[in-house]
Amino acid sequence: MLADYTEAPVCHVDDLVDGQLKLVHVGDTDVLLARADGQFYALHPKCSHYQGPLVKGLLNGHRLVCPWHNACFDIRDGHRLESPALNGLPTHEVRIENDQVFVRLTTEKESLENPMSAPDEANPDTYVIIGGGGAGAFAAEGMREGGFTGKIIVLTESGEAPYDRPNCSKDYLQGKAPDEWMPLRTDDFYTDYGIDIRTRQHVTSLDSTSKRIELASGETIRYDKAVICSGGKPNPLPASGEI
Known part of the structure; x- marks a missing residue:
């Protein structure tokens, strides 16, 4: 109220x-x-x-x-x-x-989701995003915000859905952030907007001519458009004596 x-x-x-x-x-x-x-x-x-x-x-x-x-x-x-x-x-x-x-004053809320389109099974197009970090997650949401209603598939080698990776070296590393703070969105969010997050998926090749993606599992995914958001490699802490 x-x-x-x-x-x-x-x-x-x-x-x-x-x-x-x-x-x-x-x-x-x-x-x-x-x-x-x-x-x-x-x-x-x-x-x-x-x-x-x-x-x-x-x-x-x-x-x-x-x-x-x-x-x-x-x-x-x-x-x-x-x-x-x-x-x-x-x-x-x-x-x-x-x-x-x-x-x-019109609301007591502190944030609101941007308007996004719902998936439509009548739309046959498939967009694939390679990478499940922040960039991949925002790319998927941007597609829905832009009005795309086809299938969206996010492929990530991680065993987790997109999460707040920078926070891993901040509050979470210090034990000040509970696990539930880490995911960028809930599972229900991705379900509601038809964003298929596929974890533990290793992409072995992408053929932009035939528009085919090959996975290490042997599966082939055909796409209409693809976005590569594979990110970089984490910078490990130096071991003792290497500083």
């Missing part, structure tokens, strides 16, 4: 110029106020990635860049434009009365 006090004047029209960000308050709720092309927009004030303070970010037109890891959002609708953020930002209503800017 939203608090009873859901609307408040937050500034005067002339308090902000185009390209400026300001942290304002509606009751006890912090809101990020942004101005672009003479219009005001109100959003959740923290990045949906690691809660970076967006008021310290950069606003270029309608593009808001997080100051911590450069995740990008569209201030007009809150949609996530670029990784590493998974979700977009909730927005609030803005109105102008006389020379004052009013913000009305």
Whole structure:
């Protein structure tokens, strides 16, 4: 439930110029106020990635860049434009009365999934993504966000679905992140959007002419389009005496 006090004047029209960000308050709720092309927009004030303070970010037109890891959002609708953020930002209503800017709270959520298309069995096209890291996961979501309704297959040598790999050398390594924090998405998410994550799959060859992918298991996958997101190799810690 939203608090009873859901609307408040937050500034005067002339308090902000185009390209400026300001942290304002509606009751006890912090809101990020942004101005672009003479219009005001109100959003959740923290990045949906690691809660970076967006008021310290950069606003270029309608593009808001997080100051911590450069995740990008569209201030007009809150949609996530670029990784590493998974979700977009909730927005609030803005109105102008006389020379004052009013913000009305419309949600208490801290993040929202970008709109994505559902799979359609009538679409015969198959897109294959080789690599199950962050790039592969975002590629799959980008296809659905772009309106693709055919089959999406993600092939990864890992035994796990896409997970937060950078966090392996941060909070998780220090024992501060529980296992449930690590997956980028739930199994239900991939099921709902028809993204087939195939783990423990080693690709031996890809023929772009015949559009065939060969797996070490002997299976052959035919595709219409393929994306290679195989990433790099982890940098191991040096053993004692090698520093």
